[in-house]
Amino acid sequence: MASHSVRSSPPPQTPSPPSADSGFINESDDSDNLCVTLDSLSLMPPLSDEDYNVKPNTEADPSAVRPIYLRPSSPSAISAPPPEFLHLSFNQDFCCFAAGTDRGFKIYNCDPFREIFRRDFGGNTVGGGIGIVEMLFRCNILALVGRGPNPQYSPHKVMIWDDHQSRCIGELSFRSEVRSVRLRRDRIVVVLEQKVFLYNFADLKLLHQIETIANPKGLCVVSQTVESLVLVCPGLMKGQVRIEHYATKRTKFVIAHDSRIACFALSQDGMLLATASTKGTLVRIFNTVDGTLLQEVRRGADRAEIYSLAFSPTAQWLAVSSDKGTIHVFGLKVNAGSPVSDVSQNSSEPNIPPVSSGSSLSFIKGVLPKYFSSEWSVAKYHLPEGSQYIAAFGQQKNTVVILGMDGSFYRCQYDPSSGGEMMQLEFHNFLQGAS
Numbered sequence: 001m002a003s004h005s006v007r008s009s010p011p012p013q014t015p016s017p018p019s020a021d022s023g024f025i026n027e028s029d030d031s032d033n034l035c036v037t038l039d040s041l042s043l044m045p046p047l048s049d050e051d052y053n054v055k056p057n058t059e060a061d062p063s064a065v066r067p068i069y070l071r072p073s074s075p076s077a078i079s080a081p082p083p084e085f086l087h088l089s090f091n092q093d094f095c096c097f098a099a100g101t102d103r104g105f106k107i108y109n110c111d112p113f114r115e116i117f118r119r120d121f122g123g124n125t126v127g128g129g130i131g132i133v134e135m136l137f138r139c140n141i142l143a144l145v146g147r148g149p150n151p152q153y154s155p156h157k158v159m160i161w162d163d164h165q166s167r168c169i170g171e172l173s174f175r176s177e178v179r180s181v182r183l184r185r186d187r188i189v190v191v192l193e194q195k196v197f198l199y200n201f202a203d204l205k206l207l208h209q210i211e212t213i214a215n216p217k218g219l220c221v222v223s224q225t226v227e228s229l230v231l232v233c234p235g236l237m238k239g240q241v242r243i244e245h246y247a248t249k250r251t252k253f254v255i256a257h258d259s260r261i262a263c264f265a266l267s268q269d270g271m272l273l274a275t276a277s278t279k280g281t282l283v284r285i286f287n288t289v290d291g292t293l294l295q296e297v298r299r300g301a302d303r304a305e306i307y308s309l310a311f312s313p314t315a316q317w318l319a320v321s322s323d324k325g326t327i328h329v330f331g332l333k334v335n336a337g338s339p340v341s342d343v344s345q346n347s348s349e350p351n352i353p354p355v356s357s358g359s360s361l362s363f364i365k366g367v368l369p370k371y372f373s374s375e376w377s378v379a380k381y382h383l384p385e386g387s388q389y390i391a392a393f394g395q396q397k398n399t400v401v402i403l404g405m406d407g408s409f410y411r412c413q414y415d416p417s418s419g420g421e422m423m424q425l426e427f428h429n430f431l432q433g434a435s
Helices: 036-040 340-346 361-366
Strands: 003-006 083-092 096-101 104-110 113-120 130-135 143-147 157-162 167-175 178-182 187-191 195-200 205-211 230-234 240-245 249-254 260-267 272-277 283-285 293-298 306-310 317-324 326-331 380-384 391-393 401-405 408-413 423-429
Touching: 003 205, 083 130, 083 391, 083 401, 104 130, 130 178, 143 178, 157 187, 195 230, 230 260, 240 260, 240 272, 249 408, 260 306, 283 317, 317 391, 326 401
Parallel strands: 306 391
Antiparallel strands: 003 167, 083 096, 096 104, 096 130, 104 113, 130 143, 143 157, 157 167, 178 187, 187 195, 195 205, 230 240, 240 249, 260 272, 272 283, 283 293, 306 317, 317 326, 326 380, 391 401, 401 408, 408 423
């Protein structure tokens, strides 16, 4: 059973950003609730663009909370050891990413690449570990969960952090460790080992509780369009996913794989779902409304651990990363109403020549029909093995952004017509100079 408490204080009369090395403010009172705090953020007077290098998200809902102030990091202490990364994740539109470290968290812009903010709770010493940092687009509200040898907060709590006030304005407490958090502008989703909780963002009211099979990775995805709320999490059976359509109050269970689910992703509108199992050879795309299998693509023939799946903004492409050190980009020939049988008859495989009836290889088609009829990736990029990578689509057309737990940042471009090996456009190591 979950419990939560809301703590907030009135917004400052003259808001001024704290220094990047300032400590966590514990003072709070009960004079305001979270709803008032969230609403008040959009009413605060804007600060100077020259002073704080403000870069708002022009596509964001104007009624959403205020954009984050992008300000340079303070100089690090010479004696401080380099931080250890505990967490990496993109924000909802892939324009930023967050890194949780053993002493705080950092926010980076993807295009152009740069660190835009950091908060070191541990100061010059190791401490203040943050194991989950969930951004809300480009705004000042984040969800934080402590982790590491010296966590800043309990791993059993989700702290709602307001960076304008440099303090937590609310918290959610649980009996077991928080595995992941997902944010929308109107909802908070908290994932535990075998439960998923859905809260209203404005007042932290519990709206729904879901039981799942053991889910140590905290697998859960949620749509981001205002018109509909779609949530996907593991079901109660191996290989099963549960799809919740809250607008229509419909629940759909889909047996996506024979093996356990390893990773899944939703398109922005929540209409398409991509899933991969622990085998890591096939990725399947489903219609979330009726559970129809729309398309099946093949990453490879050997077993692999899938680290990330990501749809492009138009759901025309799908990016896949795995422990094989290769990023694959697949072309999607489906929409929410095209069954897989229609797709397989009307589409061509880009990397496999057709097998004619007179070919000496025609007998293989009968022996291994599924393997040779699989759709293979249009483009790929090979990375150094040994690190965990996640990938998403960049802001520029036909680009992919890749993040590594070793501190590597890649931006690559693929040719949608000819495919093949992607071209590297940019590389940075954000581990260097991160202390």
